[in-house]
Structures are given as structure tokens and as C-alpha cells.
Amino acid sequence: MSIELSLDRIRLLASHLPPYSRPTVHVAGTNGKGSITCMLSSIFATSGLTVGRFNSPHLVSVEDSILINEQSISPEEYSLSRAAVESADQAHGTEVSNFEMLTLVALQVFEKLRVDVVVIEVGMGGRLDATNYIPDESILLSALTTVDLDHQAFLGNTVELIAKEKASIARKNKPFVLGIQKYAAVENVVRSVVEQTGAHFIATHSAQRRAWDDAIDGPLPPTFSLDAESFRPPLAQPITFTSPAFPSSLAALLYLNGSHQVENLSLVLTIVSTIMMHPLCASRMPSGFSERISENIKTGIRKATWRGRLSFHRLTVSSPNPRAITVLVDGAHNRASSETLAPYVSNIITILDGNPQVRILRLTYILALSHSPPETPKDTLSPLFASQSSTHLSIQTKVAAVRFTSPDGMPWVKSVPPSEIAAAVHESVSGVGLWVASDEGKIQGQLESALE
Incomplete structure (x- = not known):
């Protein structure tokens, strides 16, 4: 893998492009960045703001990484902005990387459209990530989600070193919100970095789960069902959140699946509350911002969706007999995210176990992994197969x-051979049926064959 972490190239090229000035929320972290940014964007857009969002890597096409009010930009808009950035890159010989190019394209789109607010996810790390070139005056607030071991080859072999790199997106005199952490040592490191930078450290206030309340939430929905012909999603998570930004406790429904999303929502609501109340943030937002947020935040939380993260889908298998199946998709890509996925699957089993009409659960894992040393396939997969x-x-x-094809424009993201995945499964669990695609040859058709 060839990744040279530096801000020199992108700063030089950015100096030859229209300056970026949009109010920006900058989000770093090991896991949860996508969920945080999608919830923030949903709340802002539902409140009537024009919102730009940048996530990486993209889900299907490169345009998926650049969104305006939760809609991917058009291929035409992407091509126009990319051509302008590429022209400047060639004219000045800056030779930026693919990710630096994509970052600049996204920011040029947001600047051209004069969006009200931008929500940006760090690509990797923080201190030397391309997104960290954004000028201080454009940053509204920085935030850090859960920190865990990932990308150790670039960021360090301990959570303390990784936290230091990620917290280095902090900006002088600007708020820095730290999300709920798995490791106590992370907060000490982050506080030190934030204080040295001269930023304002803010700890996340926890949202609390509550019982379903018909008066607030409406009638209780039908029972969860995995049957593809009569699928009914899991129950939304009722939450309550207390903050001086809201006159009374906020009671809302969270439809993103997984108990970890309540912690992610806690960070989101702390970010929103901070923007509403911090003078430097509030002064950059449109007139009536706080009132609009207060009126629409429940709807924004309810409407938040994040494809590819514990999302249910209905697919049709064509052979041997055409039929519909229910698929749960999740982008767990390291041990920490697998440790989040595993209890969600266990929770589904517990729910179905309580339904006397369900006697058999056919549970099939279709697995593809990206090559990400020093983490091994067994490191990532073993939590999935706990008893x-x-x-x-x-x-x-x-x-x-x-196997999977490399994302467009990201040739360094490579698929682990299926035989290595199979070996890791054998080491982690016994007594399961196993289907293994070819390590060589065409990738197209492997998923369809696995589903069949």
C-alpha cells in the first residue's frame, strides 16, 4: 500500500482554487463517523438548511461520497468539478493523491452551491488527513467518535497514539466534542491535545433509552418479522436527551439499528446543542437556526438512514427457484465494528426466540474482507461466531x-482471498456449512452465486 500522509500537496493545490468558506462540522474517529454525519445532515436538512456531506469511501459510485441534502450529486456535477481541480493540479504540478483530489472536488461543489453547512468525515486519522487542510475560519466544530485499533501501520499501535492523531483536528478557539469512549485512556490524551491547541473541550452528554410511550411515539408497531414477503423492521429505539439548548427533555425515536447508535446519537445531539449555544458557532448559522432546529430535530432523527450499516434489504434469488430473501447488510471492517455487529445479531436471535411461531432460523453470513494488516481475517471475524x-x-x-472489486478511485483497497476467509472461519467456529468462491478469476457473479 502506498499512502503518503501530508497536507503539503493539498494546501498548495487549494491555493490555486476558489477559497473554501462554508461553515463545517469535522468528524474523526475509528467507528461511527458515517452514522454521526448522516444523523447530523438529516437534522440540518429537515430544519430547512442546505447541507453538504462528504463521506468516504463511497458505497456504490464515487458520487455517493458527495451529497447535497442527502442526495448524491449528479455525475455531470461531479465531472465538472473534478475537471476543474484536475486542470489546476496539472497546471501547477501538485500531483495530489486520489483522496486529496476527491476531497477538493467535494469542497469545490459545496462552495459553488453556497450550502449553509457542511458535514465532513475524516478519511483516515486526522492530523494529516486531507480533510484537515480546511481553513480554521471555516470550522464550526470538531468531533471525535469512538477510538479503537485500526490502520495501525499509519496511526500507531496503541489507542493512545491513535487518539492523539485523530484529536489533532482540533482548532484554536473552536469547540471540540468527544464522543463516548470504550477506553478511559482516550479522554486524557484528547483533553491534552485539545488544551494544547487552544480549543474548547466538551464531553458528550448521554442520551437515555426509555420505554415506548403511545402518547409521544404513537401506537406500538407490529412485531418484528424477518420473512421477506411480510418483513417488518425492528422496533425504533425511543430515547430522551437533556440539554440547556432545549427547553424540556427531547423525546425522539431513533430508527438506525443497533444499541451503539444511541451512543452515536448522544454525540450528534451534543454537537447540535453546542452549535446552538456556542457564540462562535451560532454566529455562522442562518437566521433563526436554533428555533428551526428545536422545531424539527425529532423529525430529523427519525428520518436518518445510513445504507450499508445494519440496514435490511429484500433481494430476489433467481435459482434454483426464484424467491425473496431478507438480507442484513453491515460494513463492519475491523474487530471493534464486528464486536458491535455480533450482539445485534444475537439480539435478533433473542427477539425471534421469544416468538413461538418461529422455530427455525437459517442464518447465513456472506463475508468479504479488505486487506488491512496487521489485523488478520480471524481478528475481524472471530467476534461474529461467539456462542x-x-x-x-x-x-x-x-x-x-x-471477493469484492476495489472501490472506484481507490485501487489500494484490496480484497482478502476467500480461501483465507474460509481458514479464519474454520479457526473460529465448527459445524457450519461453508461455500468458498475462487481466489482467482472474475469477481462478478460471486455474490449472486453465494446468495443462490
Whole structure:
């Protein structure tokens, strides 16, 4: 892998482009950045703001990484902005990387459209990530989600070193909000970095789960069902959040799946509250911002969706007999995110175990992994196969191992050979059916074959 972390190239090229000036929320972290940015964007857009959002890597096409009010920009808009950045790059010989190019394209789109607010996810790390070139005057607030081990080859071998790199997006005199952490040592490191920078450290206030309340939430929805023909999603998570920014406690419904999303929402609501109340932030927002947020925040939380993160989909398998199946998709890409996915799957089993009409659960994992040393396939996958107990259900587990194509413009993201995934599964669990795609040859068709 060839990644040279530096801000020199992108700063030089940016100096030859129209200056970037949009009010920006900058989000770093190991896991949860995408969920944080999608919830923030949903709240802002529902409140009537024009919102730019930049996430990486993209889900399907490169335009998916650049959104305006939760809609991907058009290929035409992307091509126009990219051509302008590429022309400047060639004229000045800056030779920026693919990610630096994409970052500048996104910011040029947001600047051209004069959006009200931008929400940006750090690509990797923080201190030397391309997104950290954004001028101080454009940063409204910086935030840090959960910190865990990932990208150690670039960021360090301990959570303390990784936290230091990620917290270095802090800006002088600007708020820095730290999310809820798994490791106590992270907060001490982050506080030190933030204080040295001269930023304002703010700890996240926790949102609390609450019981379903018909008066607030409406009638209780039908029981969860995985059946593809009559699928009913899991129950939304009722939460309450207290902050001086809101006259009374905020009671809302969170439809993003997984208990970890309540912690992510806690960070989101602390960010929103800070922007509403911090003088430097509030002065950069449109007139009536706080009132609009207060009126629409519940709707913004409810409407937040994040494709590819614990999202349910209905697919049709064509052979041997055409039929619909329910698929749960998740982009767990390291051990920490697998440790989040595993209890969610266990929770689904527990819910179904309590339904006397469900006797058999056919659980199939279709797995593809990116090559990410020093983390091994077993490191990432083993949490998924921890023992899953059931009183009434007969659980039939199968595993399919496949490859994926590298994301457009990111040739360094490479797929682990299916044979290595299969070996990791063998080491982690016994007694499961296993289907393994070819390590060589065409990737197209492997997923369809695994589904069939």
C-alpha cells in the first residue's frame, strides 16, 4: 500500500482554487463517523438548511461520497468539478493523491452551491488527513467518535497514539466534542491535545433509552418479522436527551439499528446543542437556526438512514427457484465494528426466540474482507461466531466467502482471498456449512452465486 500522509500537496493545490468558506462540522474517529454525519445532515436538512456531506469511501459510485441534502450529486456535477481541480493540479504540478483530489472536488461543489453547512468525515486519522487542510475560519466544530485499533501501520499501535492523531483536528478557539469512549485512556490524551491547541473541550452528554410511550411515539408497531414477503423492521429505539439548548427533555425515536447508535446519537445531539449555544458557532448559522432546529430535530432523527450499516434489504434469488430473501447488510471492517455487529445479531436471535411461531432460523453470513494488516481475517471475524444460545430456535448457520472489486478511485483497497476467509472461519467456529468462491478469476457473479 502506498499512502503518503501530508497536507503539503493539498494546501498548495487549494491555493490555486476558489477559497473554501462554508461553515463545517469535522468528524474523526475509528467507528461511527458515517452514522454521526448522516444523523447530523438529516437534522440540518429537515430544519430547512442546505447541507453538504462528504463521506468516504463511497458505497456504490464515487458520487455517493458527495451529497447535497442527502442526495448524491449528479455525475455531470461531479465531472465538472473534478475537471476543474484536475486542470489546476496539472497546471501547477501538485500531483495530489486520489483522496486529496476527491476531497477538493467535494469542497469545490459545496462552495459553488453556497450550502449553509457542511458535514465532513475524516478519511483516515486526522492530523494529516486531507480533510484537515480546511481553513480554521471555516470550522464550526470538531468531533471525535469512538477510538479503537485500526490502520495501525499509519496511526500507531496503541489507542493512545491513535487518539492523539485523530484529536489533532482540533482548532484554536473552536469547540471540540468527544464522543463516548470504550477506553478511559482516550479522554486524557484528547483533553491534552485539545488544551494544547487552544480549543474548547466538551464531553458528550448521554442520551437515555426509555420505554415506548403511545402518547409521544404513537401506537406500538407490529412485531418484528424477518420473512421477506411480510418483513417488518425492528422496533425504533425511543430515547430522551437533556440539554440547556432545549427547553424540556427531547423525546425522539431513533430508527438506525443497533444499541451503539444511541451512543452515536448522544454525540450528534451534543454537537447540535453546542452549535446552538456556542457564540462562535451560532454566529455562522442562518437566521433563526436554533428555533428551526428545536422545531424539527425529532423529525430529523427519525428520518436518518445510513445504507450499508445494519440496514435490511429484500433481494430476489433467481435459482434454483426464484424467491425473496431478507438480507442484513453491515460494513463492519475491523474487530471493534464486528464486536458491535455480533450482539445485534444475537439480539435478533433473542427477539425471534421469544416468538413461538418461529422455530427455525437459517442464518447465513456472506463475508468479504479488505486487506488491512496487521489485523488478520480471524481478528475481524472471530467476534461474529461467539456462542449464540437459544431456548426454542433451531439455528442453522452457513458461511459464504467472496471477493469484492476495489472501490472506484481507490485501487489500494484490496480484497482478502476467500480461501483465507474460509481458514479464519474454520479457526473460529465448527459445524457450519461453508461455500468458498475462487481466489482467482472474475469477481462478478460471486455474490449472486453465494446468495443462490
